[in-house]
Amino acid sequence: MNLKTYLIPFLLTFSILFCTSEVSFSQNQFKVLVFSKTKGFRHQSIPDGVVALKKLAKDNVFQIYTTEDEAHITDKNLAGYDVIILMSTTGTIFNEEQKKSIEKFVQSGKGIVGIHSATDTEYEWPWFTKLIGAQFLNHPHQQTLKLNVINRNHPATYHLPEKWIWSDEIYAFKNFNPEVNVLITADEKTYEAKDGMGDFHPLAWTHEYDGGRVFYTALGHTDWAFQDDNFMKHILGGIWWAAKGYPVD
Structure with a gap:
């Protein structure tokens, strides 16, 4: 048997594997940017959260890219994503051009997901406060x-x-946007609140804002939250809705 006889089956097998890989990659449902820059307090749960989100993407067939480089926030780069996840960001992060890029992203009908201290971010940007739904007050x-x-x-x-x-670090909020759709509240009678919000204490919500879809959860302070199935399903549902926008009933 000559070399050509050996090579043909090998090349055919390689071609099949390559094509299968390409199809699998192209059939990812949507693409997510995880942004975890902090310019204030930095949560030690961020690395665990990023790893958990990568696993969530792998298990649920969507693409994910993670960064802490705000220079990645441009019109051109954001055009390739369907959802931005603000993974416990804090502080004043974005310049004016980057803010405009995020606004255009949302206005184009795409999604934002905020986890935990995303509400402890960009206090001087009124558009963002309404988008994310509130500002952190205390815990x-x-x-x-x-x-x-x-x-x-x-x-x-x-x-x-x-x-x-x-079990978590329970945020209270100021400048709460009353137009959001609240999903989860805290029962302040069951823990020692610090200047809480009273009988109605929102902790997770969604809304449609300026053309886009927003999901926020105040949960996720601890490392072990990102090992909890219920919590990760909570996050997955928020990402899926922010990306796909299917009717909810």
């Missing part, structure tokens, strides 16, 4: 409490019980 020490899942008709909460026992 007590980490505690276990009862969460009320008041809206289970959303992909981020389909799987959750009406009463959810959870």
Whole structure:
């Protein structure tokens, strides 16, 4: 048998494998940018969160790119994404051009997902405050409490019980946007609040804003939150809705 006889089956096999790989890559549902820059307090859970989000992307067939470089925020680069995840960002991060790029991204009908301290970001940017839904005010020490899942008709909460026992750092907010669709509230009677928000204390919400879709959850302070199946399904549902925009019922 000559060399050509050996090579033909090998080349055919290689071609099949290559084509299969290309099809698999091209059939990812959507592309997500995870941005985790901090210019204020930095949560030690950020690396765990980034790893968990990468696994979520692999397991649920979407593409993901992670960065802490604000120079990546340009019109050209953002055009390739469907969702931006603000992974516990803090402080004043973006210059005026980068802000305009994010605004154009949202106005084009795309999605934003905010996790935990995304509300502790860009206090001097009114558009962002309305987008993300509120500004961080304070938090007590980490505690276990009862969460009320008041809206289970959303992909981020389909799987959750009406009463959810959870341990976290519980944020209170100022400049809350009353137009958001609240999904989860904190029961302040079940933990020691520090100047809390009273009987109605939102912790997770969604809304459509300036042409785009926004999901925010205040949960996710701890490393181990990103190892919890319920929490990661909560995040996945928010990402999926922000990316796809399917009707919720």
